[in-house]
Amino acid sequence: MKQPFFFAIAVLAVAVATAGCKKKETAGQDNSPAGSQTPDKPAAPSAAKSGIKIGLVYDVGGRGDKSFNDSAYRGLKWAETELGVTIREVEPGEGSEREAALRQLAAAGHDLVFGVGFLFTDDITKIARDFPKVKFACVDYTVPDDPSTIPSNLVGLRFREHEGSFLIGAIAGIITKVKTVGFVGGMKIPLIRKFEAGYQAGVKHVCPDCKILSAYAGTTGKAFNNPNKGQELALSQYEGGSDVIYHASGKTGDGVFNAAKEKKKWAIGVDSDQFHVAPCCVLTSMLKRVDVVVFDTIKATVAGEFRNGLQEFGLAEDGVGFVYDDNNKDRLSQDVVDRVNGLTKKIIAGEIKVPFE
Amino acid sequence: MGEFFASLFTIAFVAQTLRITVPYALAALGGVMSERSGVINIALEGILLTGAFTGAVAAYESNQYTLVGYEPNPIAAAVIAGALGGVLIAALYGLVVITFKADQIVAGVAINLLAAGLTRYLLKLLYDSASNSPEIPGFETGIFSNPVFWLVVLLAIAAYVLVWRTRWGLRLRAVGDHPEAAHTLGITVNAVRWQGVLASGALAGVGGAWLALSVRGFVENMSAGRGYIALAAVIMGSWRPQWACAACLLFGLAEAVQIKLQTYSIGVPNELTQMFPYILTMITLAGFIGRSRPPQALGQPYDSD
Incomplete structure (x- = not known):
């Protein structure tokens, strides 16, 4: 007698749980002022629209960490205002959501997709092979044993x-x-x-x-x-x-x-x-300077000068420093x-x- | 080496051990309340996290406004809100497992996932970041002059007295061990289980508020597995409040020693020292330390029909 009831509540519980996961992605989208799906928010870019679409998935910690992710965010916003690109950001939760977010951005027709953090290394390498027309950039990319296996549409951005x-x-x-x-x-x-x-x-x-x-x-x-x-x-x-x-x-x-x-x-x-x-x-x-490197990578992509492989940034390149x-x-x-x-x-x-x- | 041993015999070390122990102990006391009534509580992790969130929001917001000339105390607000947040999420858990008799393990895991997602979502709505809250007011004093710490000590004693020395405690244990017998004696089994689960939410929720107040802010997933450690402490303490607290103190001590080992770089690999609480947990779970007998009807929904 309680059986259908039980089933209904189990379905409800799962639905609620997944809704919790889904919604934060939606929130991420709502937050990008120039998100393609949300024209109701005012678009800020001062430069003319370049038509280039950039996606970015944050590391553990997400935006507002006043640290690593926020630095990536600054680079992204900078590119939005200066280069007129359209941006979309996703803060994933744990584990497999990272891969799903990358795949989703790639499938949604973005020209360049960033994965911010070493945790993206394996997923982004795999997805870069699945989407050869999309360009990918991974901050803190872990160098594979054989660097020649890095796909031609992926750049690994590393800092000293x-x-x-x-x-x-x-x-x-x-x-x-x-x-x-x-x-x-x-x-x-x-x-x-x-x-x-x-x-x-x-x-x-x-x-x-x-x-x-x-x-x-x-x-x-x-x-x-x-x-x-x-x-x-x-x-x-x-x-x-x-x-x-x-x-x-x-x-x-x-x-x-x-x-x-x-x-x-x-x-x-x-x-x-x-x-x-x-x-x-x-x-x-x-x-x-994740911000500078993210911006420069977007700038190169907009100019059609995207380079794949590994790029390193140390003191000589102004990639690191102190305040x-x-x-x-x-x-x-x-x-x-x-x-x-x-x-x-x-x-x-x-x-x-x-x-x- | 000498510095390391000397550091173990300081007030600072005792204070550190207690600071680490408090959230474990509150969650474990909550676990005892719920499990004694026969309801497994994997959801402690999610309750801690929810309590941390509601506690942080209350501390922050109460610091922004004056209520008709009265300035609310943000720490008291956080403790109350932490307990309420814990009760709310525990009520959802109770609804699923007591009223609708869903599998308690599956539902507990679902609650933990829900809490992780929901806190991030609400954080984003409120403060435009899915990862952390703005800075909130927090503890200003050392642990021994912190009223919340003494409140926790009182709660621990109260939990012991309640479970072992009162009629209510007898009923709680009865519905966890022999629900049919309790039912025959006129006890409404599911009503008592509801009380156990809600008490568990309040206690673990305060544990969450403690986490947020300690570091003056909420950070996503800041419970960082403490709920599971607390669950292990419940088992290690054979479902008795006083022994569960003792187990928490042991885990707190192990973690504090591990911190000192790292600080003075004693040649123990820190991967090993960080495993210590988990190894203890597994030894306990495997039954090497005494015999830990669970409430007999633990995990079985009760159907009064």
């Missing part, structure tokens, strides 16, 4: 984060008053290890007897989304004597900044300028900045080799 992190390490090594600095990483993978290795080398370069406390939040993707864990790791490092902590851990870093506020110690941001997350306590941030502006100029003396700029020149000239593992 270790070079930027080396400068950050040098700054931390100079600033620390107690010769102890910290590092908080998200998930323990080669990509994040690059940040740590560069940072360690930078600290040791300016302060050979400095101690570096180092910790990771976890061994799964959740490690980039666990601010409570990040806060405990950072508190432990501050209590263990460090007075500067550099993080490379996505939203987990929110907890690091919160710990810095509580302990009134320095924290260093990553990917974007994170000064505004904790104005009291952000010394500087390691900039990873020095009005907000933090009283925190970094001219002397510090001069020293760090000297190091930059040496790295570009090849006089300093920065390790990445």
Whole structure:
């Protein structure tokens, strides 16, 4: 007697659950002012429409992370206003939604589709083969064993984060008053290890007897989304004597900044300028110019000069760097900045080799 | 090495252990309430997340407005809203598994997926980001002078007394062990199960609010598997509030030690140290630590017809 009832509610539960997943994609679309399906929102582009359509799928953390994804978003918006391209963004949830989002954008007639984050590597390579007429770009692409297998319509955009992190390490090594600095990483993978290795080398370069406390939040993707864990790791490092902590851990870093506020110690941001997350306590941030690289890739595509394969961006290409502006100029003396700029020149000239593992 | 051991004997270490333990313990107490009544609660993860979300929204919004000359306390607002949010999502769960007798494991997983999707969706609507809320007011003091911590201690004691020392607790346990017998004695089985599930939502919801208040904000999926750890603690504590709390304290301690091991880079690979709570969980699940006897009617819907 209860059977049909039970069945109905099971169907309802599944429908509700999937509706929850579907809707956030819709929300993503609604949010892109020039989305093809939503002409009711005013289109902003000042430049003439180029007719080129760009799709972009965000990494774990999504837009509003004040870090990696937001940097990609800035590049996308920049291209929209400057080049007049039509943009569409998707914030996927977990796992297979990433692949579905890429496939959907490719099938919907976009000229260039971005996957933001190393997690896209396998999916985007596969989908690039399935859609040979669409161009694909993957930020933080993991290099396959045989780079010649990269499809001709895919560009892997890579950064030499270790070079930027080396400068950050040098700054931390100079600033620390107690010769102890910290590092908080998200998930323990080669990509994040690059940040740590560069940072360690930078600290040791300016302060050979400095101690570096180092910790990771976890061994799964959740490690980039666990601010409570990040806060405990950072508190432990501050209590263990460090007075500067550099993080490379996505939203987990929110907890690091919160710990810095509580302990009134320095924290260093990553990917974007994170000064505004904790104005009291952000010394500087390691900039990873995902925005510039996304913009340049779109610009090249619009001009018909899309290049496939691997592209690397380090200090020489202005792909990485550190923040020095009005907000933090009283925190970094001219002397510090001069020293760090000297190091930059040496790295570009090849006089300093920065390790990445 | 010496620094590492010294760091284990500090107040800061005790405080850290307790901070990590609180959300586990609240979710585990919720798990006991629900499972003692015979309803498996995989949905703890989703309830934590929902509580974190409603708690964060309440803390943020209550800080924006003045209610007829009265300024609401954002932390109290967050705790209440966390409990309410937990009760709401638990009510949905109760509707599906108690009233409509759906499979409790499947429905629990569905609730967790729903909570993950729904919080992202609502976050996007409210604050135009599917990943995090704006900064909210949070805890300003150390844990020992934090009233919410003492509230949690009270809740834990209350849960113990309720389940083991009151008529209500006796009924709760009766419908979880022998629903037919309870029914014969005039107890409305499903009504008691509803109470257990709703209490579970309130407790785990406060655990979620604790997560958000600790880091002054909501981040998508910030429960990060804590609900499952709490579920393991329920089993490890053989469905008794006091032992479930003790198991949570053990997991909290393990995590705090793991953080210290990393901080002082003792030569233990951190992949290994990070597995510690999970290994403990599996040892327990395999039944190596004592015999953990579940409520006998756990997972069986009760049909009064």
